[in-house]
Amino acid sequence: MHIDYLTKQPKTLLNKGTGFLSGYSHSLNPYTGCSFACSYCYVRKMPVSTFRGAEWGTWVDIKKDAAAILQKELKKAKAKGPVTIFMSSSTDPYQPIEHKEQITRSLLEVMADDPPDFLLVQTRSPLVRRDIDLFLRLGDKVRVSMTVETDLEDIRKHFSPSAPPISARLKTLELLAEAGVPAQAAIAPMLPSSERFPELLRPLVDRVCLDDYFMGDGSGGKRTRQMAIQSLYEQLGLEEWYHPSAYQKVYERLKQVFPEEQIYISQQGFEP
Template identity: 55%
Template structure:
């Protein structure tokens, strides 16, 4: 009996039905629980997975258990593929390429299984340049994959103030360049838009041919309530940027982008859809 109970505890569901902001996908896939990038604005901070842990969000991460052959995931994956319509958002509540991935290689092992039996579409959402390590697997997925690289600002001082544990911006720009040179479909995710310079739209237009923009008021999955609970307005005030904390800021940014990019500029949910 005890063995059966332990076995149940070890069972992991990898593919979870997508809903809410990610309606349009069949599944979300989170290789890790927790995220040590710990961005100050992360909406997951207001979700049960973060609220009921003894340690603050950003200070812990758990790799989901995957046996050496990935048998559990492969079984679940094959069942989903057999049903059809497999569109996956990886990841919705963690970064699949956070520092733990260097040693765990969990995301890579999942991609290996996906490459053997490709989905209809996979979006890889990350802010980590580690994603370029897996260019070989991403190439195998061809136009069935898109890497969405978060670059919320072009100001390193803002990055350090609001997301101090996230990768430097220069490394993310290099990753975008390497991905595109390798032929991997790639977009920039200015999500959420943080205080930036007037040159930021031009930098985006030069780097990518697809970009999605979002803000704290329409993109946190709660109409701005989670962002308010995270006291983002106060964080802006501390930076002397309180005037930018308004929906009009992102609207103006999108307008500037569209003046530079005749197509490929999206706002909010539509930019993340398959």
């Protein structure tokens, strides 16, 4: 897939935390758009995408001079009270262009020098391991949340063919654990998985967040229905996995290997 990259000069970077992210004072997006192009991404139905006039996943805006802007905004925000940041709400901060542009790393460098009260880094990219040195500087003020929607690579390829392989994400969680970086596995959105999925996660994390389209797309599942995601399940003959109660199957499996206090459901798993 061809990706159009544009550079932008943003006026602001920190946005007020609202809705699903109302537990945070701010959200922070190093890019606009996302080349992972996941079929189920709720951002497809948000104004940032619908007004673009181009298919989601085919364009990415790179926010130049982001570090200098964040440095100023962070100081102002901290003067007003506690600052908790969710990075990122409408893009992946570690999508492929980050290898070259290092916008996300520049923002982390600012925050390592002037830490917020808490930072959650939400990604599905193994590239996050590059910044372990900065996460260690942030200490217990950071948590890396790695999306691992399934343990089945054929399922991953069906729903998000441009996203990183599951094995690379699991390896990254292992490296984060070895380095002592706080991390969680985000089964979000939950896709069909095997019975052994929880056992794969158990050695890697002591915190799992489980979410689905109905709890987590910000509209009770309406955005997801508009994207005809159900047809992707029908193609596989796995319609039973596309149901508001389907998450309970995975929840019960998780409880077999994780203490219940280490399992979080939907919004609570992403809270500061």
